[in-house]
Amino acid sequence: MTGTAAPFGADDYRARMERAARTAADAGLAGLLVAPGPDLVWLTGYAPTAVTERLTVLVLTPGRDPVLVVPTLEAPDAAKAAGTPALTLRDWTDGKDPYAATAALLDSTGRFGISDNAWAMHLLGLQKALPRTSYASLTDALPMLRAVKDEAELRLLAAAGAAADATFEEIRKVPFAGRKESDVAADLSDLLRRYGHSQVDFTIVASGPNGANPHHEVGERVIEHGDMVVLDFGGLKDGYGSDTSRTVHVGEPTDEERRVHDLVREAQEAGFRAVRPGVACQEVDRAARAVIAGAGYGEYFIHRTGHGIGVTTHEPPYMIEGEEQPLVPGMCFSVEPGVYLPGRFGVRIEDIVTVTEDGGRRLNDTTRELVIVN
Amino acid sequence: MTGTAAPFGADDYRARMERAARTAADAGLAGLLVAPGPDLVWLTGYAPTAVTERLTVLVLTPGRDPVLVVPTLEAPDAAKAAGTPALTLRDWTDGKDPYAATAALLDSTGRFGISDNAWAMHLLGLQKALPRTSYASLTDALPMLRAVKDEAELRLLAAAGAAADATFEEIRKVPFAGRKESDVAADLSDLLRRYGHSQVDFTIVASGPNGANPHHEVGERVIEHGDMVVLDFGGLKDGYGSDTSRTVHVGEPTDEERRVHDLVREAQEAGFRAVRPGVACQEVDRAARAVIAGAGYGEYFIHRTGHGIGVTTHEPPYMIEGEEQPLVPGMCFSVEPGVYLPGRFGVRIEDIVTVTEDGGRRLNDTTRELVIVN
Numbered sequence: 001m002t003g004t005a006a007p008f009g010a011d012d013y014r015a016r017m018e019r020a021a022r023t024a025a026d027a028g029l030a031g032l033l034v035a036p037g038p039d040l041v042w043l044t045g046y047a048p049t050a051v052t053e054r055l056t057v058l059v060l061t062p063g064r065d066p067v068l069v070v071p072t073l074e075a076p077d078a079a080k081a082a083g084t085p086a087l088t089l090r091d092w093t094d095g096k097d098p099y100a101a102t103a104a105l106l107d108s109t110g111r112f113g114i115s116d117n118a119w120a121m122h123l124l125g126l127q128k129a130l131p132r133t134s135y136a137s138l139t140d141a142l143p144m145l146r147a148v149k150d151e152a153e154l155r156l157l158a159a160a161g162a163a164a165d166a167t168f169e170e171i172r173k174v175p176f177a178g179r180k181e182s183d184v185a186a187d188l189s190d191l192l193r194r195y196g197h198s199q200v201d202f203t204i205v206a207s208g209p210n211g212a213n214p215h216h217e218v219g220e221r222v223i224e225h226g227d228m229v230v231l232d233f234g235g236l237k238d239g240y241g242s243d244t245s246r247t248v249h250v251g252e253p254t255d256e257e258r259r260v261h262d263l264v265r266e267a268q269e270a271g272f273r274a275v276r277p278g279v280a281c282q283e284v285d286r287a288a289r290a291v292i293a294g295a296g297y298g299e300y301f302i303h304r305t306g307h308g309i310g311v312t313t314h315e316p317p318y319m320i321e322g323e324e325q326p327l328v329p330g331m332c333f334s335v336e337p338g339v340y341l342p343g344r345f346g347v348r349i350e351d352i353v354t355v356t357e358d359g360g361r362r363l364n365d366t367t368r369e370l371v372i373v374n
Numbered sequence: 375m376t377g378t379a380a381p382f383g384a385d386d387y388r389a390r391m392e393r394a395a396r397t398a399a400d401a402g403l404a405g406l407l408v409a410p411g412p413d414l415v416w417l418t419g420y421a422p423t424a425v426t427e428r429l430t431v432l433v434l435t436p437g438r439d440p441v442l443v444v445p446t447l448e449a450p451d452a453a454k455a456a457g458t459p460a461l462t463l464r465d466w467t468d469g470k471d472p473y474a475a476t477a478a479l480l481d482s483t484g485r486f487g488i489s490d491n492a493w494a495m496h497l498l499g500l501q502k503a504l505p506r507t508s509y510a511s512l513t514d515a516l517p518m519l520r521a522v523k524d525e526a527e528l529r530l531l532a533a534a535g536a537a538a539d540a541t542f543e544e545i546r547k548v549p550f551a552g553r554k555e556s557d558v559a560a561d562l563s564d565l566l567r568r569y570g571h572s573q574v575d576f577t578i579v580a581s582g583p584n585g586a587n588p589h590h591e592v593g594e595r596v597i598e599h600g601d602m603v604v605l606d607f608g609g610l611k612d613g614y615g616s617d618t619s620r621t622v623h624v625g626e627p628t629d630e631e632r633r634v635h636d637l638v639r640e641a642q643e644a645g646f647r648a649v650r651p652g653v654a655c656q657e658v659d660r661a662a663r664a665v666i667a668g669a670g671y672g673e674y675f676i677h678r679t680g681h682g683i684g685v686t687t688h689e690p691p692y693m694i695e696g697e698e699q700p701l702v703p704g705m706c707f708s709v710e711p712g713v714y715l716p717g718r719f720g721v722r723i724e725d726i727v728t729v730t731e732d733g734g735r736r737l738n739d740t741t742r743e744l745v746i747v748n
Binding site for chain 1: 409423424426427446447448450451467468469488489490491492493494495496497498499509510511513514575576587588589590591676677678688694695696
């Protein structure tokens with residue numbers, strides 16, 4: 001999910017495109033092929049109204065000016081994007097071969113990085129037009145391209161986080177018992193927009209046994225007194241993402257519920273404390289997981305500990321076993337361990353954290369104590 | 375854009391999957407790899423809550439049971455889809471290699487059809503896991519897979535078209551002069567939902583000179599007396615698409631405006647009359663284009679004449695020069711010629727048409743005369 005409201009100008013986009021092309025060259029790539037979606041928004045500010053089978057691709061080649069290949073029909077919209085003054089538009093008309101037009105811009109034996117979400121159809125078209133080229137997804141080739149945020153981006157992410165926190169402070173006051181999950185989710189959506197979000201990406205309200213499914217979004221279940229309720233919500237504000245989770249309880253919790261919540265809170269704290277420059281991403285996962293496993297709940301923590309955030313709410317770097325990428329100041333990601341007890345309840349606590357020179361800084365800071373709601 | 379509200383059951387999806395696998399075999403393919411999006415919705419009724427970098431893919435192999443590879447986190451949602459009883463779910467956990475898991479299901483030297491919109495990242499992962507396989511996009515390999523609609527689908531498309539027509543009958547009564555394009559677009563969106571759409575895909579309101587940009591969506595321009603206004607709107611109702619365009623005029627038109635509108639109406643009629651089984655798609659384009667070119671406006675008709683519609687509002691078959699696919703009863707597509715006079719105004723008239731045994735039948739039928747609005 002992407003948005004275009006970020007307050008950047010042509011010079012910002014020019015600098016990003018130059019940096020991306022340089023990074024590609026350093027990685028031995030002949031260039032980058034950037035598809036509509038978050039990569040294109042980040043590099044040019046351009047988001048087509050609809051992504052269709054018509055090829056739109058930004059070609060970044062080290063040492064050459066960026067070229068945005070667009071369907072003629074969409075050229076007037078592309079011309080208006082904030083980053084367009086920093087590139088050349090090349091349009092193609094229905095019935096013409098856009099792969100031939102793009103191939104003419106490429107080294108016919110080069111290796112290229114291509115946006116993860118570029119359409120397979122377009123990759124196949126390019127592979128056919130230039131059979132001696134090879135390709136790697138940006139996540140494989142340059143996973144950290146958008147991962148390190150600059151000061152302006154950090155301010156936008158902090159503002160999005162603050163808006164999500166304000167949303168939590170309001171939602172904890174609404175009635176839960178007797179209302180449907182979908183009703184509370186609608187409240188979350190309204191609040192996120194009221195606090196400045198232009199796009200709501202998810203509003204998870206997972207009550208009682210639904211909480212044991214980490215990706216349960218929302219349903220018609222009526223929330224009852226005695227339920228644990230996982231809340232996980234976020235979206236885009238001024239083009240940058242928010243994502244926070246808190247687990248609340250309707251009325252007084254049992255001892256076990258409180259113990260599991262305490263455990264997840266301790267795991268989240270351990271993950272947060274592991275954050276500092278030079279530490280591998282997987283160490284954040286290990287730190288959080290060790291706490292949960294140490295208490296005998298390891299098998300109930302069934303997802304990785306976190307994911308990056310920026311112009312999307314879900315991107316590299318991933319805090320997962322096997323990810324050896326070292327943390328770098330300016331990276332932003334979630335730390336969100338959870339415990340999911342099938343058929344019973346779930347707990348998840350999530351903050352966005354950014355890497356500083358000497359540790360981590362949370363961009364969410366509502367209480368991590370178990371909040372009792374009505 | 376896709377929706378999941380279509381009233382089909384496991385038997386319907388089983389039949390579609392069997393037909394797709396057979397069609398693939400007939401085309402010399404070892405199988406189909408179906409990504410989240412319209413293909414997956416059509417074949418299984420399943421639409422993941424969010425499409426992320428985690429691999430979800432339906433593997434259809436002639437003579438074998440369908441397998442849906444899904445991330446463990448999303449397995450509970452996938453289990454609830456209407457088509458899931460007709461397939462086997464195979465989940466994979468964060469940190470495992472989903473390409474190896476998928477490769478194990480595939481003929482290691484086969485040629486596969488893959489959804490157009492599958493992520494390049496996933497195609498590259500499969501190409502790496504099975505270097506002797508080859509791939510073709512579904513649009514190249516089986517472009518007509520979803521193109522021929524059955525009776526139930528035609529009823530849903532007709533109902534969506536009727537809802538769009540009801541929307542036009544209401545929108546022609548609202549005030550245009552003095553209001554922003556975005557205000558009229560909001561009315562269109564509200565009306566489409568009121569008439570049963572669950573998803574609005576586009577609400578183009580292109581007034582005066584904006585009408586000369588066929589993909590101008592909507593802006594803050596205040597509509598004036600004397601403007602031509604292109605209206606083009608649609609979305610999904612019960613999982614199937616609507617898409618219609620009418621061009622209205624605020625107050626009395628000039629002779630030239632009326633002449634251009636008459637010309638486009640005549641072209642649209644000619645395109646519609648060209649529709650019958652066995653005729654190539656390009657003949658529909660040629661018939662409409664000949665009328666406009668014959669009047670000297672050929673250079674101002676800058677897009678193809680139409681596109682298919684079904685579980686999306688934009689899919690094969692395309693009515694375009696070079697498309698030799700013969701029309702088959704049950705195909706549904708738009709016939710939407712236009713004339714775009716730069717800096718001045720545009721006109722487009724669009725109906726969805728389905729191919730019958732002996733011709734075509736319109737699924738939109740509001741007046742194609744120039745409607746005068748206030």
